[in-house]
Amino acid sequence: MALGLSLLQRLVGFAIVFFGVTFIIYFTVFSMPGDPIRALAGDRQLSQSVVDALNSRYLLDQPLWVQYTNYIGNLLTGDLGVDLRGRPVAGQLAARWPITIILALTAWTIQIILGLAVGIVSALKRGTVIDRGLLVISIGLSCIPVFVLGITAQIVFGVRLDWLPVAGIREGWPLAYLLPSLVIAMFGLASVSRLVRGSMIENLDADYVRTARAKGLGESRVIGLHVMRNSLIPTATFLATDLGFLLGGAVVIEGIFNLPGVGNLLFLAIRDHEATLVVGISTALIIIFLLTSLIVDALHALLDPRIRRG
Amino acid sequence: MADPQNQTPRTAKITVPKTMAIPTAARREGSWRRLVRRPLLWMGAVVLLVMGAFAVAPGPFAALFGNGDPRACDLADSAKRASAGHPFGFDVQGCDIWANAVYGAQSSLAVGFLATAIALLIALLLGTLAGMGGRAADWVVSRVTEVFLGFPFLLAAIVVLNMLGARNVLTVGVVLGVFGWPMMARLMRGSVRSVAKADHVLAARTMGLGTGRIMSRYVLPNAVQPVLLLATLTIGAVIVAESTLTYLGVGLSSPAISWGLQIAAGSRVFQSAPHVLVLPSVLLAMTVLAIVTIGEELRSVFDPRERS
Secondary structure: OHHHHHHHHHHHHHHHHHHHHHHHHHHHHHOOOOOHHHHHHOOOOOOHHHHHHHHHHOOOOOOHHHHHHHHHHHHHOOOOOEOOOOOEHHHHHHHHHHHHHHHHHHHHHHHHHHHHHHHHHHHHOOOOHHHHHHHHHHHHHHHOOHHHHHHHHHHHHHHHOOOOOOOOOOOOOOHHHHHHHHHHHHHHHHHHHHHHHHHHHHHHOOHHHHHHHHOOOOHHHHHHHHHHHHHHHHHHHHHHHHHHHHHOOOHHHHHHOOOOOHHHHHHHHHHOOOHHHHHHHHHHHHHHHHHHHHHHHHHHHHHOHHHHOO | OOOHHHHOOOOOOOOOOOOOOOOOHHHHHHHHHHHHOOHHHHHHHHHHHHHHHHHHOHHHHHHHHOOOOOOOOOHHHOOOOOEOOEOOOEOOOOOEHHHHHHHHHHHHHHHHHHHHHHHHHHHHHHHHHHHHOHHHHHHHHHHHHHHHHHOOHHHHHHHHHHHHOOOOHHHHHHHHHHOOOHHHHHHHHHHHHHHHOOHHHHHHHHOOOOHHHHHHHHHHHHHHHHHHHHHHHHHHHHHHHHHHHHHOOOOOOOOOOOHHHHHHHHHHOOOOOOHHHHHHHHHHHHHHHHHHHHHHHHHHHHOHHHOO
């Protein structure tokens, strides 16, 4: 009963967030300055009848809420509409999202490996020079604007050392994705390693760890089996949220490394006032965001029996 | 990850101290002595002080090498390397890089502090409302927070900055602040809720004190600390976010002078003239590093679990 109620509450919350965000996006995109029809025409002069026909074709002569209702109605049947050049939005998303997904998963994996390593070492060596040094390095990396990090990596590893391709996806996975993924991972390294370090330190002092030591377990078993398992709960939920963000596309990195992903597409769409495209991408982003938060909650309950029992 | 909003360091491990012991003189002295033994903290403070001095009075610092006017530019000097009186060389427009970098501190720091102040204010209000205001208020605030978290930040920044018409320190700061509060609000909510359950709050209720008094005297002072620490990290994140927005062409625009503008301009000629990019990037990274280090060190000083 209580479970059903909270599930219902969640679903209603999801619906409100979904419709709220999509409506605000719809409203803001269509209130951007500039006339999309004129932008489409460029230098050509359009006769009034053509403008009227285009306006009514894209429902631009209708009030905003009619356009929005129409859009949501089409969305429910899987139709994301067409952009101003007549290309279907769904097709563009399908072409570009795989690249973003590959980039996100590669960066995410690197981030997990490095974050765990740095976090565990800092926790076990807490307060020492090693701990301080790792703190400064990891935070220092996250303080450099990501585009500076990206260009520097391109020059050093792509041009000077010629280890990895500078830009583009011609070399395919993993070569083409390694450099941008590393830059993204470096940027997120501090968050993950700080989190791992914090929760490990919290658990290292816990009573159950003292018990494990007292009963004569070896240090590797104490750390590996007892401390790690409990420390990974907050890290796991953070990593799930992080993957959600990464799947949304990295505008700057995709731009610098010339990866035709969805972040790049969103940026171009905003710049060119491609309203349906912006709304389509944003809608997909919201769905990813909502699914991620659902997965995070489920993960939390799954990993931590205290939460499951409520 | 390049979404500027996402650059808020999500240090989720700032928890409310469970001990609510009265801070006695001995405890205070203990904290102070732990602060003194933190060289990183003092290094951060020194860097921040220098940048603060750049921001408040750029003139004398810019003139340190004899050419202090950031707008005295000669296109003939475009992207020239270091020479006498110009230890860091010239940028693409032929302006002295050192003078520009010194003057750039002001915009970057102003955006950082303004946006964080706005975000902190919203977060404290909404977080307290969600934490203390009952189930309905909590539900509504949580949904609003999710709407702001789910909204693509880049789109928001571009649209709002376009609507405001001007892209200066004030508008960029306001936009970054208005979209930068959700993480802090969530932290505040959790913090308020956990403090509200503490024994001393129950005692205050039992004594029949009003809600306003309980909030202002017993809950908020104890709940606000982790949020303030996250706010210090947010200042750094906002400074980075400003430069990223500027790089994308939607942040500050000239004739403003900021590190973001200089780095963005330098990044376009990085192949042929890498020296243009170096100084503003280093100053920006040092400033952010100083702020974040101060926040981290304060957190670990006040965190009882860190004492080994």
